[in-house]
Amino acid sequence: MSAATHEAKDTAPDGAARDDTTRDDTAADERLRRWRMVLGGEGADGTGRALAGQDAAMDGALTALYGGRGSDRSGGGGSGGSGGRSAGLGGSAPSVARWLGDIRTYFPTSVVQIMQRDAIDRLGLAALLLEPEMLEAVEADVHLVGTLLSLNKAMPETTKETARAVVRKVVEDLEKRLATRTRATLTGALDRSARISRPRHRDIDWDRTIRANLKNYLPEQGTIVPERLIGYGRAARSVKKDVVLCIDQSGSMAASVVHASVFGAVLASMRSLDTRLVVFDTAVVDLTDQLDDPVDVLFGTQLGGGTDINRALAYCQSRITRPADTVVVLISDLYEGGIRDEMLKRVAAMKASGVQFVALLALSDEGAPAYDREHAAALAELGAPAFACTPDLFPEVMAAAIEKRPLPVPDTDLPAG
DSSP, rough: OOOHHHHHHHHHHHHHHHHHHHHHHHHHHHHHHHHHHHHTTOOGGGOOOOOOOOHHHHHHHHHHOOSSSSSSSSSSSOOOOOOOOOOOOSOOHHHHHHHHHHHHHHSHHHHHHHHHHHHHHOOOOOOGGGHHHHHSSSSHHHHHHHHHHHTGOOOOOHHHHHHHHHHHHHHHHHHHHHHHHHHHHHHHHHHTTTOOSSOOGGOOOOHHHHOOOOOOTTTTTTOOSSOOOOOTTTTSSSSEEEEEEEEEEEGGHHHHHHHHHHHHHHHHTTTTTTEEEEESSSSEEEGGGGGTOOHHHHOOOOOOOOOOHHHHHHHHHHTOOOOGEEEEEESSSOOSSSOOHHHHHHHHHHHHOOOOOEEEEESSSSSSOOHHHHHHHHHHHTTEEEEOOOOOTTHHHHHHHHHOOOOOOOOOGGGOO
């Protein structure tokens, strides 16, 4: 305690000094409590702090997941006494279900989702997600959907209905978040891309025409001479752009597959776009006919396996009929198992024909993933920079591609040259 603090206590009334001491004791106790929760109560933690009530229950839930060697304490609100942590939820569905309920009681949703992911990774609980009662207990998020999709082929029929309900909840939440802004952004981009310089009178965009001719204002006449007319194209009722989403379904791309499927469904709902969705590993599957329901799309994928980007791009290239009006979006970490040089030649050929080519290393909220930097640099040299993209940025990326503007590439995600 500083000299100034001592002096203040010496000159303060006795009641004020006691209040200061009480506050100091309370703060010290809270610090010990927090350190005890972090350190787990092992003999070397040095806090000497016992836990009771909700603190003990929270510690039990953490112990079950993050414990080290020591006494065996299963999840679901174990005791808060001394002794080392020991990770383990047991092999039974009831103990896991109890633990899932506990963490939803004691922690906020964002923390619950992290703990669920850690439980699947650290304790091998993926198999228990094949049981309907487990799926009903978990907090659904994009990562859980990815895990369920990876288990799709092993999932018993009794579980599939529950799994689809979990996936649908996540998909619907994503659609609510993303659909309106995506449609508004892309509709504006499509309108702008369709504007023409010799419109009929009823197709003139007067706002843009006036702004473009302000230099021709005649003050003595109080009018503008419209040397250049800007108007909307008459293609508003027809397809203006073709979009091909080409999605790597290797295991590391799970979150990207979920988001891309939702975006694919949103794009497919826009009559001004003709959207195709292709997923690939070493094989290529066209899921375009399922785009009306992104849940069907997701259950049509098979996460895992190898990667043959060249084969996937060859398929996409074969389906392009209007290259100048086509946007191809490759979503992949670029770890190519096929023919690298052929992959790059295909990208170069598509761009030379007029295709707008976009390469996304990820379509998720998690930042840049591990990716093949050599391939990313090679694509950048072809004029197709590869970068990670958040779902919130994706509409802007698509709008720029539709309008043939430079892509809004985040500086931090630029691949090494």
